[in-house]
Amino acid sequence: MSAPVDPLPALHEAPAVVRPGPVLVASDGTAVSHDALFGAARLAASTFGTSIEILGVCEPITGVAGGMDVLPIPAELDEARRSTMQADLRRSVSIADTGDPTWPITVLTGSPARTLASEAALRDASLIVMGIGRHNPLDRLFGTETTLATLRESRVPVLAVGTNFPVTPQHAVVGLDFSAASVQAARMAMQMLAGGGRLTLVHVRPRFEHPSSDWQTWDAEYGRTLPPLFDQVRQALDAREDIIVETVTVRGDPAPALIAFAQQAHADLVAVGTQRHSLFERLVVGSVATRVLRTARCGVLAVPQSRGAASDI
Template identity: 30%
Template sequence: MSADSARPILCPTDFSAEAGHALRWGGELALRLSRPLVALYADRFLPPPHFTARQIDILVEELDQSRTVARQALVDQAGRMIAPAVATEPVVVQDLAVPAIIRLAAERNAEMIVMGSHGHSALDRIMLGSVTERVLRLADRPVLAVKLSAEKDPAAFPEIRTILCPVDLGEDARPALLLAARLATAFAAELQVLHVAEAAPDPDVERAAREALCAWVPDTARTSCRLHEVVRPGKPAEEILLAAQESHAELIVLPTRHKLFQDVTVLGATVARITRHASCAVLAVPVV
């Protein structure tokens, strides 16, 4: 087994339907990419606020029981959502969710993190769900945010026919494109490589942009899957969301440049808007 094939897909869960759907995605990715999967549940398992010294032994026993129950619930959810062919390891840790996810991803050298995004309320659309949004900001590896619409079965996995990969022709965007090409090959999907030309519609500008995009796409990506280039004029976030809707893309793969603002890492405006508003899954690939 090569070092790369041993890198797991990491799927945190809080036992919600959204997290279960993310486990379903993670299991399918692990199966198609021949990767193991680590299913993670993190909880602080805090004691009650008031207890006496004589209650300590009882408290320790109750916390141990809580961890045992959590582990069984994790095994049960993974069993429902992940194919038996996928090597799955359930992990329960006593910690806050975000630091546990970031730390375990680094310890296991996870290839990617797959998370559910709640995103139903108006507040969620303004501020992407707290745990997923913070992991997107802090992770140094790809993070897939998966959404579950109210009418969908969490155990259902969509047939991936179209993957959209928006690029700005920068060299640091190539890893996102190459990952998108790998996924397109794994799912026998069409890969649309999109470049948004931020200019008024003009045939000459669009022609030049298309030529630049075709020259930018490496031959290795072009020959590994069904790929075609798309150029659209306009504002990036708007055009990416429109392109995803019009092409019925099941997955958007895009490079993410983290920015430092007053010592806090933030997502770029385009990435944040796409992740919050896209109706399909979004895989953010950090530029390192």
């Protein structure tokens, strides 16, 4: 997070309105436990007053090289795999304590991340709920990486949860850089908290290492801008009376500092705003949201910048 951007577009625009469409649960039906995934979907649907739909995506099998030719895969094979995933998902919602067999289930064929993002936009979804694994390399390959790819493609907020995500989150930590996206992330996180919960707004300011007087002057001025900005965010959030809102400033690199604070505070949820990055930035630099999602030990809520918003992370 760099120096605070001009907060006026973020703080004085009308409060973000959650999309009216369903909460989409993305799964292939093979997770060891769907209880936390479906529980998070129930929480979101109750919070935003909407329904739940299950969406699975089968990645198509590419053709097999045979000499100089490419042998096409029979269409029946992709259809059989899609039917198998549909059956796995129906079984999952039936046996999970937090599932509901009446939830509609759709299985499509395509690139998982792009298909999830496009379907979420098509359905005007409120949120995409996805699983995230931490236990072994396969979890990181097939769980976390698909979630990361979806986050990069999606214009709809993404909630990534592990098996320990609580039914009623008590403490959410928000990475706040005073952009529109980060304020929207704070709003959504606050709405998902249980009564008596805490919302901690964390701003990560640059590490002070240079001894020059110019740097010291700039750093002092930077520090003076923060209290009024925090006050404006508090006013914009208009927090519920049963939610405690606190503000914290730490120094360091944005993602590691935010994650370290969240872990020390035993947070249930970390929320961040995101923006679209160029391909080079995604591959070489990455983003705060990407690094948080890779390392967080709690749920992660990533809220994309709204169309037309001027500020960024």
